[in-house]
Each structure stands twice: as C-alpha cells, then as structure tokens.
Amino acid sequence: MSDRRGPSAVAPSCIARRSVETRREEGTVREKLLNICQSVPADFVEVRVHEGSSTSVDYAGKELEDIGERTGLGGCVRVLKDGGWGFTTFNDLSEMEKFAGLALRQAELAGGEAIALAPVEPQTGAYRSSPEIDPADVSLSDKQQLCHSYNQMLLADRRVRTSVVRYRDSVSIRFYANSEGTYLEQQYGFCGLMVVAIAVDGANVQRAYESTGDLRGYGNVLGMEEDCDRVKKRAVDLLDAEPIEAGTYSVIVDPKLCGVFVHEAFGHLSEADHVYENPRLREIMQPGRRFGEDFLSINDDGTLVGEAGFVAYDDEGVPAQCTPLIKDGVLVGRLHNRETAAKMHEEPTGNARAISHTFPPIVRMTNTYLEPGELSFEELLQDTEDGIYAIGMLGGQTDMEMFTFSAEEAYRIRGGKLAEKLREVVLTGNVFKTLADIDAVGRDVKLHGGLGGCGKAGQSPLRVGDGGPHCRIRNVVIGGR
Numbered sequence: 204m205s206d207r208r209g210p211s212a213v214a215p216s217c218i219a220r221r222s223v224e225t226r227r228e229e230g231t232v233r234e235k236l237l238n239i240c241q242s243v244p245a246d247f248v249e250v251r252v253h254e255g256s257s258t259s260v261d262y263a264g265k266e267l268e269d270i271g272e273r274t275g276l277g278g279c280v281r282v283l284k285d286g287g288w289g290f291t292t293f294n295d296l297s298e299m300e301k302f303a304g305l306a307l308r309q310a311e312l313a314g315g316e317a318i319a320l321a322p323v324e325p326q327t328g329a330y331r332s333s334p335e336i337d338p339a340d341v342s343l344s345d346k347q348q349l350c351h352s353y354n355q356m357l358l359a360d361r362r363v364r365t366s367v368v369r370y371r372d373s374v375s376i377r378f379y380a381n382s383e384g385t386y387l388e389q390q391y392g393f394c395g396l397m398v399v400a401i402a403v404d405g406a407n408v409q410r411a412y413e414s415t416g417d418l419r420g421y422g423n424v425l426g427m428e429e430d431c432d433r434v435k436k437r438a439v440d441l442l443d444a445e446p447i448e449a450g451t452y453s454v455i456v457d458p459k460l461c462g463v464f465v466h467e468a469f470g471h472l473s474e475a476d477h478v479y480e481n482p483r484l485r486e487i488m489q490p491g492r493r494f495g496e497d498f499l500s501i502n503d504d505g506t507l508v509g510e511a512g513f514v515a516y517d518d519e520g521v522p523a524q525c526t527p528l529i530k531d532g533v534l535v536g537r538l539h540n541r542e543t544a545a546k547m548h549e550e551p552t553g554n555a556r557a558i559s560h561t562f563p564p565i566v567r568m569t570n571t572y573l574e575p576g577e578l579s580f581e582e583l584l585q586d587t588e589d590g591i592y593a594i595g596m597l598g599g600q601t602d603m604e605m606f607t608f609s610a611e612e613a614y615r616i617r618g619g620k621l622a623e624k625l626r627e628v629v630l631t632g633n634v635f636k637t638l639a640d641i642d643a644v645g646r647d648v649k650l651h652g653g654l655g656g657c658g659k660a661g662q663s664p665l666r667v668g669d670g671g672p673h674c675r676i677r678n679v680v681i682g683g684r
Contacts, residue, residue, distance in 0.1 A: 232380055233388075235296060239303045245284040245310060247320060248303070249381040251518065252278040252296070253560040255374050258338065260347050262354045262368040270347055276664040279562040281321070282306040287313030290563050321544035321551050323521050325384035330515035334420020339371035339392075341421055347371055349424065350396070356431040357400045360397075362439050367399035370424065371416070371654055385520040393417070393511070395665060396424040397654045398431055404436035408489075409441035409626065410597065411611060414653035417511040417668065420510060437612055444626040447613070452591035454630065454679040455583055457650040460610060462669035463485035463596045465501055466648045466657070468569045468606040469670070473503070473528050474554075474566040475543035484603070487635070488534060495532040495638045496575050502527050503538055505553055505569030511652025512569035512668040519555040519564055526552045528571075529638075540566050558662045570586075573671030576644025580673045583645055585619040587675060592616055593628055604634045629682040637676055643674035 236250045254276045261269040278296065280303045282289040289309030290303040338346075350368045357366040372394040379387045395416020402409045413430045415423050454466065471477060478488050505514045505523030514523045519541050526536050539547070540555035543566060555564035582591070595611030613628040614621045649670050656664020 232296070232378050233380070233386060234408040235299055236378060237386060239299055240380050242300075242381070243280075243282060243303050243306055243307055245282045245382070247283040247382055249281050249379070249519070250278065250299070250303070251535075251557075251560055252276075252378040254376045257373040258343060258346060260350045260368075260370040262350055262366065265354075265358065267347070267351075270343070272343065279560045279563070280306040281563055282310045283318060284310040285314040287311065287315060288316050288318070288563075289313065292561050308437035310503075318542060321539070321549075323383075323541065323551055326516060326520050326522065327386050328516070329388040331390040332418050334392055334394070334418070334422070336421035336425075338393065338394045338421045339374070346372075350463065353396075353398055353427060353431050356428060357398060357435050360402075360435050360439055362402045362404065362442065362567065363400045363435055364403040367397070367401075367412075369397045369654055370394055372421070379518070379520050381520055387516050387520055389515055391418055391513075392420065393654065394419070394421050394423050395654045396427065398427065398434055399440040400435045402442050402569045404442045407442055409438050411435075411437035411441065414567040414655065416654050416666075417509060417652040418513055419473070419509045440624060441612060441626050444612075444624040446627045447591070447625045449682055450677055451579050452681050452683070453587055453675060453677050454473060455590065455592045455616070455673055455675045457592075457594045458647065458670050458672055459595050459651050460593055460608065460672055461573055461671035462571070462651055463599065464606070464634075464637070465573050465609060465671055466568060466667065467599065467601050467608075468489040468604075469501065469528070469638065470503065470568045470571040471601065471659070472604065472634065474568070475537045475539045475547060475549075476566045478537060479543055479546055487604070488537065490534055490536070492534045493532055494529055494534055494635060495641055497531045498644050499529055499532045499638065499641055500527065500574040501529040501571070502566050502574065503552075503554070503571045504550050507650070507668070510570045510650055510668040511666045512571075514553070514556070516570060517553045517555045517564065518557045519551075521551045521553045521555065523553040526554070531680040534668055538568065540564060556665060558656075558665050562662050562680050563674060565571065565662065567658065567665055568669075569663075570650060570668035570669050572648065572650055572669060573644065573674065574673070575646040575648045575672045578645050579642055580647060581675055582622070583643055583675055584616065586615050586643065587619060589618075590616040590623060590675075591625065591628065591679075591681065593630065605632070606634055606637075607631045627682075631680050631682060637679070640677040640679070641674055642677050643672060643675040648672045
C-alpha cells in the first residue's frame with residue numbers, strides 16, 4: 204500500500220524565484236491559465252504550472268558524491284468531459300493550448316459513467332512561505348562546508364566504517380486555475396538534512412540516523428553537532444546490544460515511532476480512494492465504529508504552518524483544514540479529494556496532492572498525528588513494570604491492516620525503569636487491534652518531517668509530517684531470536 208519514507212529525491216527549489224516573479228509581474232501565467240480554463244469545452248478544466256529549483260549535497264563515507272543546483276518548469280492540464288478524464292503535461296508554456304486540446308481528446312475517448320465533483324467555493328489567493336533564514340541566501344560553498352563538518356564528526360569514531368550526509372533545499376512555486384473561477388499562487392520552501400552512521404564489528408553491522416526537514420528554513424540544519432554525536436554513539440552502542448527474545452510485550456513507543464504507526468498503519472487506510480475501491484476496507488472503516496479508548500484521537504492537519512505537510516490549498520484549489528479521523532476512540536472522518544467526496548456524499552478535506560506537474564492529484568495525507576494525553580514519559584515508564592521502550596524506525600511495511608516496523612533502538616523496561624539496550628526489535632500486528640490495545644497516552648506531542656517523503660501510486664516522495672506523544676501499547680508481537 205505504501206512506501207515508508209527514505210532519502211528524498213531532488214525536488215524543485217530556490218533559484219527559479221526571479222524568473223517566476225518576472226512572469227507574475229507581466230501577468231502572463233495568470234492570463235494563460237484562465238484563458239485555457241474558459242476556452243476548453245468540457246465539464247471541468249484545471250491547469251497547474253510548477254516552477255522551482257533545488258540544491259543538493261551528498262556525502263557517502265569520505266567522498267563528496269553529488270553537489271549541485273537544479274531548476275525546472277512544467278505544467279499540466281486535466282479535463283473532465285462526459286465521465287472521462289484527460290491529463291497531459293508540458294514543459295513549454297507556449298504549448299499550453301495544444302496540450303489542453305490533447306487532454307480534451309483523451310477525456311472524450313475515455314468517457315463513461317458520469318463523474319461528479321463535490322462543490323467548493325471558488326478561491327482566489329496567494330501564499331508564500333517566509334523562513335527566518337532563506338536557503339537561497341546561503342552560498343553553495345557554505346552548505347557544502349556544513350555537510351563536510353557533520354560528516355567528519357560521524358567518522359571520528361573508528362568503529363563507524365562509513366557515513367551518509369544528505370542535504371536538500373527547495374522552493375516550489377505553483378500556479379493553479381480551474382474553470383469554476385479559482386486562481387491561486389503558492390510558494391513553499393523546504394530545507395532538510397539527514398545524517399547516518401554505520402558501525403561495523405565483524406559481521407555485526409548497525410545503523411543509526413537522524414533526519415530533519417520542513418518549511419522553517421535553513422535554521423533546520425544548523426547546530427546539529429549534538430545530533431551527529433548521538434547518531435554516532437547510537438550506532439556504536441548497538442554493536443554491543445543484545446538481540447531481543449521474540450515474544451509479546453507491553454511497548455512504549457516514542458513520538459517518532461508513534462507518528463510512523465499513525466501515518467503508515469492507519470493514515471493510509473483513511474484515504475478515501477483506498478476505502479471506496481476496497482469493499483472489505485469500506486466495511487471496516489465505517490464512521491461511528493469504535494477503534495480505541497476515549498483518550499484516543501487522531502487528526503490530519505494541513506494547516507500547521509512550518510510543518511513538512513503544510514499546504515495553504517491542495518492541488519485542486521481546496522483550502523487546507525484539520526480533519527479529525529478518530530475522535531475519543533471513534534472513527535469520525537476520512538481524507539478526500541473532490542471526486543471521492545462526491546462518490547461518498549461527504550465534504551472535500553483539502554487532501555488532493557501531487558508531487559509535481561507530471562502527476563494528477565490523488566488523496567494524500569498532510570500532517571497526521573495522535574493527539575496528546577495527560578501523562579508524562581516518566582509516569583508512563585514508572586507505570587510499566589515489564590516491557591520495551593521502542594525508539595524511532597529503520598524500516599517497515601504495511602499491507603492493508605497488517606504492519607511490520609523495525610525500531611531503530613530499544614531498551615528493556617524492568618520495574619518501571621530503563622534497563623539493557625536491545626537491537627533487532629521488530630513490531631508486527633493488526634492496526635485495529637493495536638489501536639484498541641493503546642492503554643496510555645503521553646502529553647509530549649512532537650511532529651517530524653525529514654528528507655524522505657510518503658509514497659503512493661508511483662508518486663514519491665511527497666512531503667508530509669507525522670507524530671504524536673509517547674504512548675503505551677499492550678500485547679505487541681515482537682520478532683527476535
């Protein structure tokens with residue numbers, strides 16, 4: 204169903220700003236988009252133009268593998284006529300009319316049963332992110348030197364055999380218009396960095412990492428010296444950690460692993476295209492069904508400015524919103540684009556997203572998280588006589604309601620205190636049983652972005668955020684020796 208996030212591919216970013224602003228002043232983009240939307244004889248027409256640029260710096264071990272700045276420009280036209288969708292992309296604005304005609308022809312050939320779009324109020328607006336430190340104001344040389352210094356710190360311990368440092372910044376400028384009168388301009392600036400240490404002792408290989416990335420600017424990647432030290436130490440310490448004994452445990456998960464679970468195991472099941480197309484899932488995901496205790500609430504919120512999944516408007520021109528998915532233990536909502544909302548007689552939620560102009564928008568998450576409870580981490584720990592504390596995630600997969608996640612590090616809990624360090628901790632289970640088995644929720648909510656992104660239907664990586672507080676889950680099956 205989904206691909207857990209890994210290192211981000213190069214995304215559009217900062218260098219194209221000047222050319223975009225020049226065209227905006229001339230009004231040519233707005234004029235072209237609105238003319239296309241009004242001139243194509245169809246039930247619905249939308250046009251998107253994306254422009255941007257990116258910076259990337261990659262170290263692998265001692266080698267600088269890649270460094271560069273890239274720019275890109277393109278657009279797409281999507282047409283609905285007589286029950287058929289047409290979709291074309293272009294890289295030259297002067298050919299927009301030609302490709303609009305091709306999209307219309309595709310729609311006419313694909314026609315079938317009538318397709319409705321849930322009504323939304325036409326929007327006119329603009330959004331531009333304003334980071335405290337704009338990556339565009341930092342030289343490529345300074346970015347490279349920062350990555351080099353972090354890499355040297357990772358390699359300072361002889362047991363760390365190799366390392367990875369990856370830096371990305373990007374600005375994506377998006378223009379959107381449709382035949383209902385919506386016209387929007389949006390600009391988002393992303394900046395992030397990932398550090399990885401790989402420690403080796405004979406056949407024993409252990410990996411640790413830290414990743415940061417959201418829309419707050421270059422300050423994200425400054426001052427990560429302590430992170431590098433922690434990553435290096437974590438990888439080395441895992442060499443001496445004991446493999447876990449397989450069994451069923453009470454598990455306290457940290458905010459990062461909580462977010463991974465909420466996003467991967469539950470969030471994808473809340474995307475309405477999955478629900479509508481799968482009769483079994485439609486039966487399970489019935490609003491009003493109880494999935495957990497009264498203190499269990501999960502939201503998807505695209506309005507959190509600065510977080511990795513923030514959007515002012517989605518890629519169908521619908522304003523972002525906070526959508527409760529589970530409230531007080533009961534399923535209350537799901538995520539929609541305009542088509543799925545109409546099919547299921549519900550409201551659009553602002554979750555139509557595309558990673559670039561080369562894809563049509565589909566139903567995707569934004570920032571998905573478990574709401575806070577009332578307990579501190581110390582109270583959770585003291586109330587757990589015997590169990591495991593699982594931190595972070597190295598990898599995982601989901602298949603409908605079944606999931607498997609590998610914790611990055613873990614500790615045994617004995618008598619309400621952290622004991623020996625563990626490795627090879629793999630959590631498996633059924634998402635609905637696991638939600639019902641959450642018996643305590645902390646108050647320390649944290650959201651995470653990072654360099655990677657969410658994958659779905661060939662569209663990856665999409666910037667998203669996820670998180671939650673520490674929480675305790677009973678009866679978790681852990682694979683091991």
